[in-house]
Amino acid sequence: MHVEFNEVMVELVSGNIADQPDCDAIVNAANAELRIGGGVAGAIHGVGDPELEELTRPLAPIKPGEAVITEAPNLPNxxxxxxxxxxxxxxxxxxxxxxxxxxxxxxxAEENGIESIAFPALSTGAFGYPMKEAAQIAFNTVKKKTAELTNVKYIRFVLFSAADYNLHLSVLKEY
Structure with missing residues (x-):
C-alpha cells in the first residue's frame, strides 16, 4: 500500500527494518545510550555491530524525541x-x-541528501505506545514534513507483524 504526500511516496510493507537494501537510510528505534537492545535496536545492531556501536558511542546519550545519524556499517544502507x-x-x-x-x-535525512528512508513503528514495542495512536502521529507528522522536503522522495514504514501492518494500513487509508 502506498500514498503520496506532497510528491513524496509513502509506502507500508511487512518485513525486517534491518533488511531494506533499497533504502538510503533506516531508522533505529534506539535506546538513550544508542546500544544494542531488543526489537528494532537488536535487529539493527545485530547486523551493524561492533562498528555501529563504535559510531554511536560518542553521540550518546540522547533524549526522547531526539535523533542522530551515523553511517551504516555492515548494513546495505x-x-x-x-x-x-x-x-x-x-x-x-x-x-x-x-x-x-x-x-x-x-x-x-533532508540535510544529508537522503532520498529514501525506512521507519519502524517507533515507541510501540517495549516503550508501550498504543499502535493506532502512534501510527496516526507518524502519518500526520510525515504528511506535514513532506511539504518541506526536496531530497527525500520515498518514505517506507516497515512493520514486523501482520497485525501491525494491518493496523497501519487501516490508519493510512484515512489519508
Whole structure:
C-alpha cells in the first residue's frame, strides 16, 4: 500500500527494518545510550555491530524525541538514523516527543541528501505506545514534513507483524 504526500511516496510493507537494501537510510528505534537492545535496536545492531556501536558511542546519550545519524556499517544502507521515542505514560508530552522523532529523522535525512528512508513503528514495542495512536502521529507528522522536503522522495514504514501492518494500513487509508 502506498500514498503520496506532497510528491513524496509513502509506502507500508511487512518485513525486517534491518533488511531494506533499497533504502538510503533506516531508522533505529534506539535506546538513550544508542546500544544494542531488543526489537528494532537488536535487529539493527545485530547486523551493524561492533562498528555501529563504535559510531554511536560518542553521540550518546540522547533524549526522547531526539535523533542522530551515523553511517551504516555492515548494513546495505548508507545511514542509520537513531531516534529515541518516548516511553508511553512516562515521557511527557509523549505525543509531541513521538512526533519529534519522525520530524527530526526526516530533517536529518533532508540535510544529508537522503532520498529514501525506512521507519519502524517507533515507541510501540517495549516503550508501550498504543499502535493506532502512534501510527496516526507518524502519518500526520510525515504528511506535514513532506511539504518541506526536496531530497527525500520515498518514505517506507516497515512493520514486523501482520497485525501491525494491518493496523497501519487501516490508519493510512484515512489519508
Amino acid at each position: 548508507k545511514f542509520v538514523i537513531h531516534c529515541l521515542g518516548p516511553v508511553y505514560g512516562k515521557d511527557k508530552p509523549e505525543d509531541k516527543l513521538l512526533a519529534n522523532c519522525y520530524y527530526n529523522a526526516l530533517t536529518l
